[in-house]
Amino acid sequence: MDYKHISKFLSLVLRHKPEEIGLHVDAEGWANVQELLEKLESRGMHIDFALLEHLVATNDKQRFILNETGDKIRANQGHSIAVDLKLQPQQPPEVLYHGTVAAFLPNILEGGIQKMSRQQVHLSKDVETASKVGQRRGKPIILKVMALEMHQEGYPFYLSDNGVWLTDFVPPKYLTQNKH
DSSP states (O other), rough: HHHHHHHHHHHHIIIOGGGGTTTOOOOOOOOEEEHHHHHHHHTTTOHHHHHHHHHHHTTOOOOOOEEETEEEEESOOOSSSSSOOOOOOOOSOOOOEEEEEEEGHHHHHHOOEEEEEESSEBBBSSSHHHHHHHTTTTSSSEEEEEEHHHHTTTTOEEEOSSSSSSEEEOGGGGGEOOOO
């Protein structure tokens, strides 16, 4: 069984298109596990709870989380559908990082980092993670974000359950290109 294919499909239905399989996702992004398994089964994906639990636990980016009772699942962040993850504002570290590619750099340096189709901008706590994010689209360019300064000037930051920092927008004045 191709775990990567299943994980990508879970991302699609839990973050972007639950209607693809007729899945109900509540206002906080939670879906009923039993309903999800049944809908996946109807699409020819034979997954039981043990396999789903394994996929959640071993996903390299910790994209998904099960609630304490194991009867609900959601994506940790990255939604393009409207959800309220109930994250509380937090003080970020002094610096966070954003991975991108050269094609987007001029627009970012002029207009800042925009959330685009997602609910928020995703930032990484280290260069390595930002580099992995950037290389999905080519040779990565790492931008340094002066997160603490932004926070002190009124921009809210949130920390998702899988360690991704989230904010609504990063103005260009808080960005510099990271020279490794």
